[in-house]
Amino acid sequence: xxxxxxxxxxxxxxxxxxxxxxxxxxxxxxxxxxxxxxxxxxxxxxxxxxxxxxxxxxxxxxxxxxxxxxxxxxxxxxxxxxxxxxxxxxxxxxxxxxxxxxxxxxxxxxxxxxxxxxxxxxxxxxxxxxxxxxxxxxxxxxxxxxxxxxxxxxxxxxxxxxxxxxxxxxxxxxxxxxxxxxxxxxxxxxxxxxxxxxxxxxxxxxxxxxxxxxxxxxxxxxxxxxxxxxxxxxxxxxxxxxxxxxxxxxxxxxxxxxxxxxxxxxxxxxxxxxxxxxxxxxxxxxxxxxxxxxxxxxxxxxxxxxxxxxxxxxxxxxxxxxxxxxxxxxxxxxxxxxxxxxxxxxxxxxxxxxxxxxxxxxxxxxxxxxxxxxxxxxxxxxxxxxxxxxx
Numbered sequence: 350x351x352x353x354x355x356x357x358x359x360x361x362x363x364x365x366x367x368x369x370x371x372x373x374x375x376x377x378x379x380x381x382x383x384x385x386x387x388x389x390x391x392x393x394x395x396x397x398x399x400x401x402x403x404x405x406x407x408x409x410x411x412x413x414x415x416x417x418x419x420x421x422x423x424x425x426x427x428x429x430x431x432x433x434x435x436x437x438x439x440x441x442x443x444x445x446x447x448x449x450x451x452x453x454x455x456x457x458x459x460x461x462x463x464x465x466x467x468x469x470x471x472x473x474x475x476x477x478x479x480x481x482x483x484x485x486x487x488x489x490x491x492x493x494x495x496x497x498x499x500x501x502x503x504x505x506x507x508x509x510x511x512x513x514x515x516x517x518x519x520x521x522x523x524x525x526x527x528x529x530x531x532x533x534x535x536x537x538x539x540x541x542x543x544x545x546x547x548x549x550x551x552x553x554x555x556x557x558x559x560x561x562x563x564x565x566x567x568x569x570x571x572x573x574x575x576x577x578x579x580x581x582x583x584x585x586x587x588x589x590x591x592x593x594x595x596x597x598x599x600x601x602x603x604x605x606x607x608x609x610x611x612x613x614x615x616x617x618x619x620x621x622x623x624x625x626x627x628x629x630x631x632x633x634x635x636x637x638x639x640x641x642x643x644x645x646x647x648x649x650x651x652x653x654x655x656x657x658x659x660x661x662x663x664x665x666x667x668x669x670x671x672x673x674x675x676x677x678x679x680x681x682x683x684x685x686x687x688x689x690x691x692x693x694x695x696x697x698x699x700x701x702x703x704x705x706x707x708x709x710x711x712x713x714x715x716x717x718x719x720x721x722x723x724x725x726x727x728x729x730x731x732x733x734x735x736x737x738x739x740x
Contacts, residue, residue, distance in 0.1 A: 371562050371588035372510035374503045376425045376570070376581035377439070387660050387693060425570060425581045425633065425715070428504040429536060431517065432472030435505045438465050438533040442584055443634040444568070444609055444725060446537035447544035449500065449551050450484075450518030453493055457521065460528045467496075467519055474499050474513070482518055482546065493520040500551050502586060510586050512555045516548045538566070538633075538725070543607045552586065556727060561587030564728030568633055569593040570719045572688060572739055594722035594735040601678045603730045604628055609723075611732060613711060614676040616644065619651030624676075627710025631723050631732050635714030637691075638673070638684075639704030646703070648673060654699040663699035665690060671699060675713070682734060688716040 427442045431451065438451045454466045469475045478495035496519050502510040520534070537550050544550055549557070556564045567590040570582040583593065601611045609631045615624035623644060640648070645663075649656065652671040654663035665671060671690055674683040691698045700716045717723075724733035 370510075370560070372502060372508060372586045373590075374427050374442070374510070374584040374586065375507065376427050376442070376583060387662065387698075426531065427502070427536070427584065428507075430501045430503075430505060430509070431467055432469075432498050433474045434471050435501065436465070436467055436471065437504065438467075439531055440534045440536040441532055441634055442536055442538060443632075444538045444723075445630065445632040445634045446535060447539040447541060447550045447553075448484075448518060448548055449515070449534070449536045450482075450491060450493070450520050451534035452523060453519035453521050455519075455521040456493075456523060458523075460523045460525055463529070464527075465533050469496060469498075469519070472498055476514070478516060480546065484545065491518075491520045491523045493518055493522065495519070495546075495548070502551070502584075510555060510560065512551050512558065512560060515551050515554050517551070539608055540606045540727070553727065555586070563587055565589075565724060565726040567594060567722055567724045567735075568718055569722045569737060570633075570715055572719045572737075589724060589735075590722060593738055595738060597724060597733040597735045598682075598721075599678050599680050600724075600726065600729075600731045600733040603732065606730050608632075609725055609732050610709070611677070613713075614679065616640070616648070616673065616675050618648045618671070618673045621647040621651035623647070629711035629713055630709060631713050631718065631725070633715065633718060633723075635712050636716075637700045637702050637714055638689075638716055639702055639712035639714065641710055642703035642705055645701050648701060649699060652699065654701075661702070663701060665697050665699045667692060667697040669697075673701075675711075675717070677734070682717070682721055684716050684720045688719050 425442065426439045428437055429440055430437050440451065452461055452464045452466045454468045456466055476497040478497055480495045481493070482495060483490055483492040495516055497514055497516050499511060499513045500515040500517060501512065537544070538552055539550065541547065541549055541553050552566065555561055566587070567585040569590050583590065604610045604612060610628055613627050613629045615622065615626065649663045652665065653669055654665035654671070657664050667690060669686065669690065671686045672683055673689055674681050689700050691700050704712055720737060721734040722737055724735065726733060
C-alpha cells in the first residue's frame with residue numbers, strides 16, 4: 350500500500366432548489382499524524398515499518414477486493430451521529446472512498462482505547478445485517494460486521510442531514526496507526542461503484558431518498574487555524590456554499606463515476622511547465638498534492654525545494670514563492686504559496702509528494718481545495734471549482 354491516502358466525491362448543475370433541503374456540516378481541523386511524527390523525528394522509522402508491511406496480502410470485504418489507503422496526513426474531521434440516541438463520532442469525510450465505518454463497542458486492543466464506540470443495544474432503529482468485512486491498510490486493518498441504522502451528518506446541535514436505513518461498518522478491530530488519534534472512523538463520499546461489497550454510501554442514500562435539494566455537495570476548507578481543534582471549514586450538502594465560496598468558474602466532467610476523477614491539461618510553477626495531461630482525482634482525504642515523480646521533482650527544483658529521503662517530503666524555505674498553476678478544461682487555477690508551503694517545527698515543507706501508483710497522474714488534495722471550493726456534482730457526474738472567499 351502507498352504511504353499517502355487516496356480518495357474522493359461530487360457536485361450539481363441546476364440551481365433550482367425549489368424542494369428538499371440544504372445542510373451544512375462544520376469541520377474541525379487537527380495537526381495530522383504525519384506532521385506530528387515528522388516533528389517528533391519518528392516518521393522515518395514509521396515509513397520503514399510501512400514498507401515492510403506492503404508485502405502482506407490485501408484482505409477483502411465480502412467478495413470485492415478493495416485497496417484502501419492510510420489517513421496519516423488527514424487534517425479535517427466532521428461529526429456524525431448514528432442511532433436513535435444520536436451516538437456521536439468524529440470521522441474523516443472522505444471523497445476518495447465510499448464506505449462508512451466506526452468502532453463498535455466490541456472493538457478491542459489499544460487502537461480502540463479512547464474512541465467513541467457504537468452500542469447497537471442503545472438504538473431502537475438498529476437492524477442487524479450479519480455480513481463481516483475486512484479492509485487492509487498499510488500497517489494493519491479494520492474489520493468487523495455490517496449493521497443498518499439512521500446516520501445523521503453533523504452534531505446533534507446542528508441542522509442535521511438525517512439518513513434512515515443506512516448500512517455501515519461496525520469495527521471490532523482497527524489498525525495500530527489509529528492509536529491515540531482523534532479519528533473514530535471514515536465516512537466515504539464517493540460513488541457506489543467503488544463501495545466495498547456494493548454498500549450504498551450514506552450521502553448517495555440521502556440522494557436516493559430525496560432528502561436534499563440537489564444531488565451534490567460543496568467542500569470549503571479553511572486555510573488558517575492549523576492547530577488542533579480549530580474550525581476547519583464546512584461541507585454543504587444539497588447545494589452551493591455561497592457564504593464561503595465565489596461563483597463557480599467552471600465544471601469539469603468526470604472520466605468515470607467511481608472516484609471524482611477527471612482530466613487535467615497541464616501544470617506550471619516557476620520555470621517548470623508541462624502539458625502532458627493526466628487523469629487526476631479531487632480528494633479531501635489527502636493533505637498534499639500528489640504528482641508523478643518527474644513532475645514533482647521538476648516543480649520542487651523550480652521553487653528551490655529539496656527532497657528529504659528519510660521523511661519523504663520536500664523541504665523548502667518558509668519564505669519561498671511556490672505557487673502552482675494547474676490547467677483544467679482550458680482554465681488556469683493557481684494555488685498560492687500560502688497553501689503550498691506547510692510549516693513544521695524545524696522548517697517548512699512543500700505540499701507536494703511523488704505519486705506514481707494507483708493508475709492516476711495526480712491527486713488534487715487539500716491545498717487545491719483550500720484555494721478553490723470543490724463542488725461534487727453526483728447527479729451530473731462532474732466537479733466544479735469556485736474561488737474560496739478566504740483567499
